[in-house]
Amino acid sequence: MSQTITRFAPSPTGFIHVGNLRTALMNYLIARKNGGTFILRIDDTDPERSKEKYVDGIKEDLTWLGLHWDRVERQSERLEKYHAAAEELRAKGRFYEAFETPTELDLKRKKQLNMGKPPVYDRAALSLSDGEKEKLRAERGNGVWRFKLDHTRIEWADGILGDISIDAASVSDPVLIRGDGQILYTLASVVDDTEMGVTHVVRGSDHVTNTATQIQIMQALGHSHPSFAHHSLLTGPQGEALSKRLGTLALRDLREQGVEPFALLSLMARLGSSDPVELRTDMESLIEGFDINHFGSAPTKFDVQDLFPLTGRYLQTRSLQDVADTIAALGVPEDQAAQFWAVTRENIETLHDLKGWWRMFRDGAEPVIEEEDKAFVAEAMALLPEGPFDESTWSTWTAAVKEQTGRKGRGLFRPLRLALTGQEHGPEMAAVMPLLQVVKARA
Ligand code: GLU
Numbered sequence: 001m002s003q004t005i006t007r008f009a010p011s012p013t014g015f016i017h018v019g020n021l022r023t024a025l026m027n028y029l030i031a032r033k034n035g036g037t038f039i040l041r042i043d044d045t046d047p048e049r050s051k052e053k054y055v056d057g058i059k060e061d062l063t064w065l066g067l068h069w070d071r072v073e074r075q076s077e078r079l080e081k082y083h084a085a086a087e088e089l090r091a092k093g094r095f096y097e098a099f100e101t102p103t104e105l106d107l108k109r110k111k112q113l114n115m116g117k118p119p120v121y122d123r124a125a126l127s128l129s130d131g132e133k134e135k136l137r138a139e140r141g142n143g144v145w146r147f148k149l150d151h152t153r154i155e156w157a158d159g160i161l162g163d164i165s166i167d168a169a170s171v172s173d174p175v176l177i178r179g180d181g182q183i184l185y186t187l188a189s190v191v192d193d194t195e196m197g198v199t200h201v202v203r204g205s206d207h208v209t210n211t212a213t214q215i216q217i218m219q220a221l222g223h224s225h226p227s228f229a230h231h232s233l234l235t236g237p238q239g240e241a242l243s244k245r246l247g248t249l250a251l252r253d254l255r256e257q258g259v260e261p262f263a264l265l266s267l268m269a270r271l272g273s274s275d276p277v278e279l280r281t282d283m284e285s286l287i288e289g290f291d292i293n294h295f296g297s298a299p300t301k302f303d304v305q306d307l308f309p310l311t312g313r314y315l316q317t318r319s320l321q322d323v324a325d326t327i328a329a330l331g332v333p334e335d336q337a338a339q340f341w342a343v344t345r346e347n348i349e350t351l352h353d354l355k356g357w358w359r360m361f362r363d364g365a366e367p368v369i370e371e372e373d374k375a376f377v378a379e380a381m382a383l384l385p386e387g388p389f390d391e392s393t394w395s396t397w398t399a400a401v402k403e404q405t406g407r408k409g410r411g412l413f414r415p416l417r418l419a420l421t422g423q424e425h426g427p428e429m430a431a432v433m434p435l436l437q438v439v440k441a442r443a
Contacts, residue, residue: 003035003036003037003197003199004031004034004037004199004200005036006028006030006036006037006198006200007027007038007039007040007041007073007192007193007198007201008028008039008040008041008067008069009189009192010042010058011042011044011050012050012052012055013046013049013054014054014247014250015061015252016251017246017247017251018249018268018304019242019243019246019249022204022271023203023231025268025269026269026290027200029286029287030200030202030290032283032287033287033288033290036199037070037071038070039070039196039198040058040062041075041196042058042074042076043075043185043189044075045079045182045183046182047076047182059072060252061252061255064251064261065261065264065265066261066265066283073192075192078188078191081191081195082183082187082188082191083183085187085191085221086176086183088221089147089176089217092220094147094148094220095146095147095148095176096125096126096173097125097133097143097146098125098143098144099128099133099136099137099140099143101140108121118170119172120170120171120172121172123173125143125146140179141179144177144179145175145176146173146174146175146176147176147186147187147216147217148173149168149171149173149174149216150168150216151168153165153167153168154166154168154213154215156215158229159227160229160230160232160295161205161297162297166208166212168212171212174210174213176217186210186214186217187217189214190217193214193218198226199226199227200226200227200228201226201227201228201229202228202229202230202231202292203231204232205230211230229292229295231300232295233300234246234299234301235299235301236301236303237302237303237305239301242302251264254304254307258351259307259308259311259350260311260314260350262310262314263307263308263311263313263314265280266279266280266286266310267307267310269289269290270289271302272296272300273291273294273295277306279310279313279314281314311349312350318345320337320338320341323354327340327341327354330354330355330358331362336434336435340354340361342431343427343435344357347427360422361435364437365421365423366422367419368418368422368423369415369418369419370415370418373415377419379404380415380416380419383397385397388437389433389436390434391430391431391433394433398412398416416429
């Protein structure tokens with residue numbers, strides 16, 4: 001068996017979002033699981049829409065996630081290869097020039113639909129004489145170049161969808177080169193996948209028809225095709241289409257919101273498969289438990305909110321060293337950092353939440369004192385010893401308060417927690433006390 005080679009092939013026309021992350025991750029995991037090669041291929045044959053800032057952004061986002069690629073390829077640097085392939089298709093009689101305008105094509109489609117026929121290109125251009133083509137070229141400029149499909153059934157065993165069989169006659173001959181000479185993705189991708197020896201192509205199920213035509217183009221160029229798997233598309237939590245909202249689910253936005261890479265990876269590497277989503281904190285175990293054949297073809301529900309509890313659980317596994325820089329940046333004194341992290345780590349969803357905790361410890365919380373507890377809290381505060389507090393302060397203090405007021409249990413502890421932290425629940429108060437710096441001053 002040849003070495004496994006996969007690729008992630010984004011067009012640099014936007015930043016990576018959760019939808020294309022899935023594609024990237026699956027291809028990455030397959031390569032790593034088989035000790036193979038993972039190529040980052042930048043599909044930038046469209047000079048108008050491709051932007052360098054997106055190329056950089058894609059690399060930044062993959063690096064943030066730890067999805068390291070073995071090499072980068074850029075389609076814009078490989079144009080001669082695509083032209084050579086086009087030449088070969090011409091020579092083999094599988095490529096023809098067509099001159100219909102978009103409006104004419106639209107009209108044809110509408111007519112077909114009205115007649116209850118599938119809107120497949122009617123190949124009218126195939127019957128143009130050389131003279132007619134000359135005339136059209138003079139009037140309209142160069143035509144587009146279409147690949148002439150062989151009207152057979154195109155079949156492959158899809159890694160996710162199972163056996164696929166598509167009647168080529170139900171598909172329009174794909175345009176591979178535009179009138180202005182721009183090479184389109186379908187041709188470039190075929191050339192790259194074969195020349196780069198790509199063995200596995202995983203992409204979204206919106207590419208199924210593309211795959212059918214690409215298989216024929218590969219065959220026309222004398223090559224066998226890689227194995228294909230098409231993952232289902234993501235929907236929102238209610239099953240609603242996500243395509244329009246994907247722009248708001250860019251990885252960089254999630255990063256800004258404090259989502260941790262392993263929360264995202266753990267979710268996206270299993271969502272839509274028969275394997276449970278479990279928090280993974282290292283790439284090895286993500287790779288080990290991954291099997292593309294466990295994914296189903298049904299649309300996959302994605303809820304961005306799922307990323308936050310996973311992030312919280314991931315953060316609980318972090319040592320002080322892992323978060324020391326973030327904590328120092330908040331202004332937590334070095335000798336309090338360990339205590340601060342011990343107290344907060346189980347009470348945050350993202351590292352952003354540390355800010356609020358630190359503000360509370362440093363400046364004191366807005367005390368919450370219920371009407372009937374006013375006198376009790378005042379009495380308790382009078383018993384609070386001078387700071388600095390330590391781990392034993394809470395037990396000695398509450399014992400003294402209990403003794404003096406006769407209160408116990410929830411009636412004793414709850415109003416004191418509320419008065420000191422402004423919150424009903426939270427970390428162990430014994431551990432909180434040493435961090436409270438200003439309580440005594442306010443009392
Ligand atoms: N540039 C294509 C896309 O982003 C690549 C699809 C493929 O993986 O072949 O949809």
